[in-house]
Amino acid sequence: MYLYDPIDREFLTDRSNEFRHQVARRLAGELTEDQFKPLRLMNGLYLQLHAYMLRIAIPYGSLNARQARRLAWIARTYDKGYGHFTTRQNIQFNWIKLKDAPDILDALAEVDLHAIQTSGNCIRNVTADPYAGATAEEIDDPRVWSEVLRQWSTLHPEFSFLPRKFKIAITGALTDRAAVKVHDIGLILRKGRDGQIGFEVIVGGGQGRTPYVGPTIRSYLPAEHLLSYVEAILRVYNRHGRRDNIYKARIKILVAALGAEEFARQVEEEWGKIDAARANLPASELARVRAAFAQTRFETLPAVSEAFEAARAASPALQRFVRNNVKPHKQSGYAIVEVSLKAIGQTPGDATAEQLEVVADLAERYSLDDLRVTHAQNLVLPHVKLDDLPTVHAALEAAGLATANIDLASDIIACPGLDYCALANARAIPIAQDIARKFADPDRAEKVGELKIKISGCINACGHHHVAHIGILGVDKKGEEFYQLSLGGSGAEDASIGRILGPGLSADKVAPAIDALVDAYLNIRAGDERFLDTYRRVGLEPFKEAVYAQAD
Known part of the structure; x- marks a missing residue:
């Protein structure tokens, strides 16, 4: 790092x-x-x-x-x-x-952390693929470019008072674990025809009151031009972005109003006015930043660990954990381990001081002193030796952190909602807990397979409900908390905005409705088809009938 x-x-x-x-x-x-x-x-x-x-x-x-x-x-x-x-x-x-x-x-x-630009109308924390530097999928390490943007944007005098908050996400892999298409700027590392790295540039994605999947305004931008091109985007936004209406101030509204083609034209025109020698990153600075992420401590290990295979064969719990929470690593003999913060009954995304200390110890001893946070509110130990996996699993299990549910129905994203947030209309945490209990049986959860449920306590969509396979939005209905369901969203590389299922449901009917949706899916899916793919094949109606028939 x-x-x-x-x-x-x-x-x-x-x-x-x-x-x-x-x-x-x-x-x-x-x-x-x-x-x-x-x-x-x-x-x-x-x-x-x-x-x-x-x-x-x-x-x-x-x-x-x-x-x-x-x-x-x-x-x-x-x-x-x-x-x-x-x-x-x-x-x-x-x-x-x-x-x-x-x-x-x-x-x-004292430990090189801060809270600067985590609020306000500025460029917020730049996010990236939590598997960066560990997955064989990536073209280049997105953390390098995230750090370049972080240093460039911190207290940047021209962009410290934008029309509205501004969020950038970067992935170096084709599998999108950073939701880049629903950010103000999304960047996907690509290789050009000459073999050099560059970026696909996506602008104008976002959620909230008016959700959009961002359009691509440049399919390939040579990497050395990243800063000058982002500067051009922000200049166009600063010039035309609405400042008279907070609900229409995000760049997504400007891109939608102008159209992606016209917005791209204006960016290209502005980019042409920028002095590249001033704005672009010097090669020496890129080398300095890149050196901080150089990974040289991987050991040469066999692809198969006999100790790990023996431990896995002897433990059904470890088998399940490996199926759901362990992902392939680019280095032979290593694995990426996702640590779920979604135990049944837990507040999604919460970690106790004791749990933080456990994962800190595991990161230091078994993951090259490296720990990651995911946008799905979980943690990652990115560099675990296969030989060490049984020990890591046992330590996680003792700390209540070995729930084997990554990307399953109980791995729910939820904002703090009305339990904490002054903007919320409804609670999100107890709804998430109720739903998770419906899938407490791990066999049933695995039978259902990938199912991304996301809950927001208000229209600001901090819980990403718009891009959930099943999205849940808390609304106020004459002083009572109700919940609107949507289906078919995705924040991944196949990004889409979910469609509203029907009238809002009272809190006590939400978990039963999710249960009914899942039962309907299991009855109509083809083979091992994902929930999202089944929905895209059959549409809204079979699910709508299942929910509102049981709600009545």
Whole structure:
């Protein structure tokens, strides 16, 4: 991962000291809440329903053991003993006291973490494939380019006050684990005809009130032009983006209004005005950043581990874990291990301080001191030797972290909802827990197969419900919590926006409705067809009939 230098650390120290002074003025009554609000948001501090929430950036989802242990310490010292991982590969602490916020920022800075640009109308945390550097699929390591964009965009004077927040995601693999097509800018690493790497550039994706799958405005951009081209995109957005209406301020609205072709034309025109010698990344700087991600510690190992195979044969639990949570690695003798934060009854995405310390220890001992956060609110140990898999599984099992459900029905994405969020219309956490209990039988869950259920407590879609195989949106109906279902969404490489199934359901009817949807799917699927593929083949009606027949 990227290693901070003295300039990085001096900047974080200065920023933390500045915020300490601002907090002191607020606590002394010298600043009103309205005056303080933009200052705290610049440092990732939100005021939620019950307390302040601090959102900490985890750039491209990468942590080392020292950082994970510091997050555990913060959870235990300043929160209620846990943190919540988000769909932007960040972590949130929901019970922060204002007086403690400067001390937390100091503690974060000591381990090269911060909360800068996790809020506000700026370029937010750049996200990436959590398998980066571990999967054989990738053309190039997307973390390198994510770090380039992070350094370029942090406090960029031209883009610190955009019309609205701005989100960028990057993948180096054809399998999209970063939901790049529903971001303001999505970047897919490609190889050109000359064999050189470049990017497919997607602009104007997003969710919320008006969801869009972003169109491709350039099928191939040579990699050396990335910064100047992104600058051109942001200039066009800064010039034309709506500032009079918060609901129409995102770049997706501008792209839809102009049309993808006209927007692309304007970007190309603006790009032509930019001095490439000034704007593009020098080769020496790219080499410096790339060197931070060089992976040289893989051992030469046999493709088959006799110790692992023997342990797997003796343990049905390990067999199930390997089927669902272990993925192929580019290096022979290694595996990628996904750690589910979705045990039955658990709040999706939550990890206790003790669990954070367990995965920190496992990352340090068995995964080359490397830990990842996924946009699906889980964790990844990206470099585990096959020989070590039984030991890792046993440690995860003891910590309540060995649930073998990655991409299955109980691996539910959910925002904090009305339990925490001041913007929410309805609770999301108890709905997720109710649904997960319907699939507590692991045999049934595996029989159903890949099924991505995502829940948002309001139209802002922090739970990505628009791009779920089964999406659930909390709505307010005359003071009561209701839930609208949608089907057929995808945030992957086959991205699509789900279609609304029908009228909203009361909270007690949501889990039974999901049960009915799954039963209908099992009755009509062809062979091992995924839920999403069955829906795309047969359409909405069979599912609509199943849900509303039982809801009546």
